Amino acid sequence: MEISNETKEKLEAIYQTFxxxxxxxxxxxxxxxxxxxxxxxxxxxxxxxxxxxxRSHKKNLNLEALLIGAILHDYYLYDWREDRSKLKKHxxxxxxxxxxxxxxxxxxxxxxxxIIESHMWPFNFKNFPETKEARIxxxxxxxxxxxxxxxxxAYKNKHRQKYLDHISRLF
Numbered sequence: 001m002e003i004s005n006e007t008k009e010k011l012e013a014i015y016q017t018f019x020x021x022x023x024x025x026x027x028x029x030x031x032x033x034x035x036x037x038x039x040x041x042x043x044x045x046x047x048x049x050x051x052x053x054x055r056s057h058k059k060n061l062n063l064e065a066l067l068i069g070a071i072l073h074d075y076y077l078y079d080w081r082e083d084r085s086k087l088k089k090h091x092x093x094x095x096x097x098x099x100x101x102x103x104x105x106x107x108x109x110x111x112x113x114x115i116i117e118s119h120m121w122p123f124n125f126k127n128f129p130e131t132k133e134a135r136i137x138x139x140x141x142x143x144x145x146x147x148x149x150x151x152x153x154a155y156k157n158k159h160r161q162k163y164l165d166h167i168s169r170l171f
Contacts, residue, residue, distance in 0.1 A: 001053065001054050001055075001057065001058065001061065003054065007063065008171055010064070011050070011063060011067055011170060011171075012169065012170050012171055014064065014067055014068065015043075015046065015071070016169075018068075018071045019043065019167070019168070024039065024042075024075075025039065026077060027042060027074070027075065027077070028040075029079075030076075030078070031081060032074075032148060033145055033148035033149045034148060034152070034153050035151075035152075035157065036156065038074050040163055041074065041145070042070070042071050042074050042075075043071065043167035044144045044148075044163075044166070044167060045070045045073060045074075045137065045140050046067055046070035046140075046170070047167065047170060048140040048143060048144055049066055049067070049070040049136050049137050049140035050063070050066070050067060050170060052139065052140055053066055053133075053136050056136070058132050061132055061136075062133055065109060065112050065115060066115070066133040066136060066137060067170075068106075068108060069108075069111075069112045069116055069133065069137050070115075070140060070141075072098060072099075072102040072106065072108065072112070072116055073095070073115070073116050073119045073137060073141060075098040075102050075116075076094040076097040076098045076101065080094075092120065094120070095116055095117045095119055095120050095124060095127070098116050099116040099117045102116060111133070114130065114131065114134060115129070115131070115137050118130070118134045118138065119134070119137050119138050119141050120141075121138050
């Protein structure tokens with residue numbers, strides 16, 4: 001899928017706005033998969049989802065909704081590790097909490113809300129990602145999460161600056 005320079009600039013501006021938003025920066029304090037944090041994870045998912053969308057032959061993708069949904073897919077703002085009893089419920093409930101928080105803090109569209117709510121499929125089996133954008137974010141999230149889970153904490157710490165440089169720009 002080809003996009004114009006104007007569209008690239010618009011998407012990059014959206015990405016940078018979220019990257020530098022103080023509310024989003026709170027995600028840095030939330031641990032994710034083996035030494036990653038929610039902030040880095042979410043921007044890696046956004047980059048992966050955008051790359052997948054641009055490589056696909058699908059037409060009429062809403063790239064703005066895809067990008068915002070990918071960035072906010074884990075905007076739940078709590079650490080479930082503080083109470084291990086929340087682990088099982090977290091996988092199914094955090095998409096709805098993230099969507100609720102995103103609605104409150106960013107006034108997201110219904111399309112973005114559905115992308116966020118369905119990103120945990122198949123773990124949340126009842127909420128299938130119905131749109132192309134939602135499926136791309138779901139696949140990108142699963143891919144990034146798997147890579148993070150398989151990468152050692154020592155490697156991540158050694159290459160932390162590389163990770164931060166990687167997410168500093170969308171394109």
